[in-house]
Amino acid sequence: MDDTTPRMAERFRWNIVTREVHGHPLLRQRLRRAIARLERHLQAFPPDAVHLQIRLDGEAQPERITAALTLRLPSNILHAEKAHADAARAVREAVGVLERRLESLKERLRREPAWKRKARRARVAFAAEPLPSGAGPEAAGEIERSLFEMHRPGLARYARRLLGRTAPSLPAEAAEAEVRSLIGEAADKLPALLAEKPARMSERAWHYRLVREAVQARLRRALAAPAAAPPTPPTPPAAPVEQDRVRQALVAALDTALAGLPEAEREIFDLHFHEGFAPDEVAMIVGRPPAEVRRTIEQLSDRLHEALRHEEATAAAAAGTAS
Structure with a gap:
């Protein structure tokens, strides 16, 4: 064997999970060629710590196949989704997204002291064949749990805002x-609810909906419980760290401008303007018609612009008076 040929133990592992898509040998070959583009970006990572999952879903959209690629690296998880009538084309487009994210990740890692260029070694490639069906992280929902952990900061922020309105005291x-x-309650439900995830809903949107349902369940339990003693006065929040001050001030200004919004509209505002979900994803999370959600977002945008114009006019008048 040539010394530059990667040994089997030094191959990157990958596997395919399909729903309403036939993973025939020709498709596997096309997918293997598509993911080869990632190899040059992965040479600095230990081969045994790299795993790529390709999830092909033929139920997500009529006449289209959704390709969801999840790349697990040491201390990092990268995820990309694309849809196309041709499964291999969808995978190639998702690979392009992962390539850009890998470049950004490597750029960040190069600035860390622990990141050192490894000694030159034989080039590592993906294995010629995916892992057998049932093998790999998908068997116990590991990928789903890893993605949930990646989304945890945003999920906690969202839960905090929901809870702040339903239990302000x-x-x-x-x-x-x-x-x-x-x-934790939402995360614990992941394995049991994997089969119930709506086909057209992204993983991130689904995780937000699980957290939303957990908050709603908590509120129902609170309403059914006997009346408790009056709460103690809330502890003042800790002062935000310096890099969060601008964001904290902006959020406070938005909260003031949109005070009095009905809860349904406020939640749509949070998901679209704070968390960055597209209108159709917001509709899936809150369970409302997409047209209604889009109309609400347009109204909220108009109201927000009007409030900001009013604030600018007030500030300008105050500055003129002071001079």
């Missing part, structure tokens, strides 16, 4: 403990 420490409990 809850002391700060108790609220944070409740947020952790709600996130």
